[in-house]
Amino acid sequence: MLPSLVLFTGHAAVTSAFSGFRQELLATIIPRDLTPTILPIVGGPSSAPEHSIRSDARRRPARTGEELMTSHRVRIGLLVPSSNTIMEQDIIRGVGPQATLHTARMHMTEATRAAENAMLDRYLPQAIADIASARPHITIFGCTSASALRGEEYDKELCSLISEQTGGVTISTIAAVNDAIAASAASRVAILTPYGEELNVKIRESIAATGVEVIAIEGMGITENFDCSVPAPEEITERGAELVDRSSADLLFISCTNFQALDAVASIERTAGVPVITSNSAVLRAVNEAINNVAAAALHESTTK
Incomplete structure (x- = not known):
């Protein structure tokens, strides 16, 4: 059965990541009375071809100002x-x-x-081809x-x-x-995840490869990807604060984009007294920087013609 088309409108109040010149710059090209909208491009097992990533790659010209x-x-x-709901x-x-x-959703049910x-x-x-048809200025690989x-x-x-195609x-x-961990200047990192050990090994390797000491990693053992969204922020707070306390870490990284970790950041930081980075907070940091750069480039292009 084909999934229903879902349109979601609405947004929470947010604190702008821009200040000074950048804030004024964005104000000149981005109306502030508009509401963000999700427009899903639904893909799944029935339409996904079994081929290499590069088989249908087509270069698309860069987005213009x-x-x-x-x-x-x-x-x-x-x-x-496909099972990510967070x-x-x-x-x-x-x-x-x-x-x-x-x-664009990529079929996956197990973590x-x-x-x-x-x-x-x-x-x-297929998901890359689908998202390219929406001509995004920025694309996130969200896993x-x-x-x-x-x-x-x-x-x-x-x-x-992905950049070639979009x-x-x-x-x-x-x-x-x-990048977010490097910017924090932390040297001793503890990691909390919803995963089992087989995925924790790869997360540890990726963080440690940058030269940071991973002094502890703890997973919840969840193997159904949808279920990664189930633990409440209160549970994540409790487990995160305990992990920091046991490990004496100077930063906590909470992995998984399908985890309610963003809502636990403030409470863990208050309780544990160390900075907390989550997968989604790190992505947002990068996205807001990219939005800033895209907007600046657009304004520059428009004023130099």
Whole structure:
């Protein structure tokens, strides 16, 4: 049975990530009375071809400033596992009205290596083609463990391919996480995840590869990806604070884009006294920076013609 088309409108009040010149810059090209909208592009097992990622790759010209000036808002594409019910909400409330979110879903129901490999090989190519048709200025690959699964070089190649097909900037979740940890200057990191050990190993390897000491990693052992969304922020807070206390970490990273971790950040930071980075907070940091850059480039292009 085909899934229903769902339109969601509305947004929470957000604090702008821009200040001074950048805030004024965005105000000139992005109307503030507009409401962000999810326009899902639904893909699934019935339509996903079994082919390599590059088999149908077509290079699309880069997004232009003129196009952005015409559309008024930055288009964000999101490639996300089909069973993820959290990330879209977090992105919408984190970017506010300066952008619209457009989602292509990659079939995946289990939080296991086998399921993630199948998602990358069988369902990702069609999802990239689908999201490219929405002509996003920015595209997010929205799965932390799948970003880490095949190593840094594969992740870089994947992001390059997505950018070729969409003509825009691509943000990898694991790369955004590593950038956020590097910016914090933390040296001793503890990691909390909803996953089992087989995915935790790859997360640890990806974080440690940057030179950061991973002093502890704890997973909840969840293997159904939908169920990663179930633990409440209160449970995540309790487990995160306990992990920091046991490990004496100077930063806590909470992995998974389908985890209610963003709502636990403030309470963990108050309780544990260390900064907390989540997969979705790291992505939002990268997305808001990219929005800023896209808007600045558009304004520059429009004023130099």
